[in-house]
Amino acid sequence: xxxxxxxxxxxxxxxFEKIVSEYEAPLLRYATRIIRQYDTAQVVVxxxxxxxxxxxxxxxxxxxxxxxxxxxxxxxxxxxxLRREARRHQTHLRHAxxxxxxxxxxxxxxxxxxxxxxxxAEALTTLSLREQQLVILKVYENKTYAEIAQITGxxxxxxxxxxxxxxxxxxxxxxxxxxxxxx
Amino acid sequence: MRTPFRIMTRxxxxxxxxxxxxxxxxxxxGELPAAGISRVRAHLRTCRTCRKTLAGMxxxxxxxxxxxxxxxxxxxxxxxxxxxILAAVGRGPKRKVxxx
Numbered sequence: 001x002x003x004x005x006x007x008x009x010x011x012x013x014x015x016f017e018k019i020v021s022e023y024e025a026p027l028l029r030y031a032t033r034i035i036r037q038y039d040t041a042q043v044v045v046x047x048x049x050x051x052x053x054x055x056x057x058x059x060x061x062x063x064x065x066x067x068x069x070x071x072x073x074x075x076x077x078x079x080x081x082l083r084r085e086a087r088r089h090q091t092h093l094r095h096a097x098x099x100x101x102x103x104x105x106x107x108x109x110x111x112x113x114x115x116x117x118x119x120x121a122e123a124l125t126t127l128s129l130r131e132q133q134l135v136i137l138k139v140y141e142n143k144t145y146a147e148i149a150q151i152t153g154x155x156x157x158x159x160x161x162x163x164x165x166x167x168x169x170x171x172x173x174x175x176x177x178x179x180x181x182x183x
Numbered sequence: 184m185r186t187p188f189r190i191m192t193r194x195x196x197x198x199x200x201x202x203x204x205x206x207x208x209x210x211x212x213g214e215l216p217a218a219g220i221s222r223v224r225a226h227l228r229t230c231r232t233c234r235k236t237l238a239g240m241x242x243x244x245x246x247x248x249x250x251x252x253x254x255x256x257x258x259x260x261x262x263x264x265x266x267x268i269l270a271a272v273g274r275g276p277k278r279k280v281x282x283x
Contacts, residue, residue, distance in 0.1 A: 124247065139247050164207065
């Protein structure tokens with residue numbers, strides 16, 4: 001690389017590092033909520049930033065488009081990881097059945113929470129990944145339907161429709177849990 | 184699929200339970216246009232079922248936020264993570280190759 005090329009690269013890298021500092025916290029929160037494991041969330045976010053540097057052709061300036069792109073890539077990385085994990089877990093379960101030994105999957109440390117909150121978090125995992133993604137983006141990240149539509153590629157109307165049904169499912173699951181607890 | 188909002192509000196008048204029910208989360212999330220908000224509010228004043236559904240959704244949002252607040256993880260990348268990013272994009276320490 002000649003000196004001019006190096007200067008351009010250094011400038012791009014400095015802007016990229018600013019983007020990393022700006023978006024690492026929200027992306028780590030998002031990936032952790034999807035994966036429910038801190039260490040794996042770190043890997044997802046690392047991978048997302050590496051893809052950003054390699055794929056992003058425009059300037060590294062914070063913008064709604066860049067934010068949506070990052071959430072979208074982080075989500076895809078997280079889903080890929082979850083699918084791989086699920087396949088590994090299936091293999092593990094088959095193996096455990098053969099040995100008549102069931103082992104709880106390790107979700108990582110730090111997820112000890114109060115009972116009501118734990119019920120809600122547990123109910124969330126019963127939803128499809130798409131539903132979980134929308135609930136997380138709306139309830140935790142406070143994104144608008146338009147922003148969620150941009151991240152997911154759905155229409156705003158579809159976002160509202162899926163969210164509505166997901167929230168109703170969660171409400172039913174939680175009231176059933178409460179009913180069981182009081183009976 | 185649900186009825187598009189513009190069709191629901193085209194003829195004015197009150198919304199039935201079914202119309203309100205499918206817009207309740209939009210209402211809670213602040214995503215309902217003004218014309219819808221007034222209709223939902225008017226309906227909620229008289230409908231116990233929809234009030235109950237809305238209360239259920241509110242409880243879910245509260246519990247999910249509580250769960251999230253209680254299980255917050257690190258909000259910065261680890262030093263190793265940052266190094267790995269920089270190494271992957273062409274800056275930072277490359278892994279040393281040991282000669283035999």
